[in-house]
Amino acid sequence: MGIVGASGWEYYVPYREDVAAALEELRARVFRDEDYYWSGDHPLGEDAPTPRPATIEELWEDEGVQEEGTHSILDMERVLRPGERPRVGAVRPVQPDEACRLTGTDILTREHVEAIEPLVGEGWSGRVAVLHDGAGRPSELYFWGISGD
Template sequence: MGASGWEYYVPYQKDVAAALEELQARVFREQDYYWSGDHPLSEDDPVPRPATIEELWEDEGVQEEGTHSILDMDRVLRPGEHPRVGAVRPVHPDEACRLTGTDVLTREHIEVIEALVEEGWSGRVAVLHDGAGRPSELYFWGISGD
């Protein structure tokens, strides 16, 4: 199948890890992720979607292929932590300034900052601001799945 890019906008909140958990719960609830059981080898052998995220990750296909969504990320990195597979890394103000000339990002900067995701199985998160410069949204984006 190959890797897939994904992106989500959520209302701003200071606790980015909590925002990630809420987003993942929503994506799971809305079934907005790839599930190999939706494509059974035989129409006579449908596989029901899991009832919980934990059950989802017990599935061998999901462990190998992922969900091609934010569900493939397991945490938000703290400042100073090195990037790693399955983690969302916040955009640092220095990165934002280098790419856009400002650390007060808006939706108009999305196309430029999307290049910050360079590897599969990783994600980023940026605080987006309204016209008055106040934080208004969190933008999560990344690449995952095989």
Template sequence: MGASGWEYYVPYQEDLGAALDALRQSVFDAQDYYWDPWNEDDTDEARVRPSTLDQLWEDEQVQEEGTHSILDMHRMLRPGEDPDYGTVQPVQPAEAYQMAGTDRLTRTDVQAIEPLASRRWFGRCAVLHDAHGSPEEIYFWGFSGD
């Protein structure tokens, strides 16, 4: 199947990790992720969608192929941490300025910062501001899945 790009906008909250957790739960609850209902061994037995995120990640096929969604991201990186599989890294002010010419990003700057998430199984997020410069929403984007 190959990797899939994904993107989400959520209302701003100061705790980016909590925003990631809430987004993941929302996507899971809406069943807005890739789920192959058939077993890999080509049997006629359909796989039932899991009822919790923990159950989702117990599924061997999900572990190998991912969900092609934010569900493949497990943790928000802290400042100074190196990006790793399944992590989301916030856009830093210097990156924002280099890519978009401002450190107060808005929705109009999204296209300029999208190249910051070029690696598979790794996500980015950026705080987006309103016309008055106040934080308004958080943009999450990346690529995952096999």
């Protein structure tokens, strides 16, 4: 039996100007560490778990994953560019006006995370924010979202 309903997830990674590359590195790490939901770990009517796929591509060939997702960053395929409309399976960067509206600043830190979390919106989507250190320098990327069925 799978997870019922969507799941929220979040990750902090070191700052990298190329957010798309940071997303790919994060996805590779989550896959390598097996830090995602896999229906084969809980097979119905079978005695032993099904071996996990060897690649992310193989993972997405699984019918269960296509229907239920992984309840992780693996459900996100790309980073949207400014001005692109939100879409399923995409991470949208937090824009300065959104940050200012919710926190009063566009220089976000970990202290602002709780205030910006509602920006994620609907399921099967994610957001990413640049978080800064005490001196105002970019230090982390914060990815968060909701996915899975």
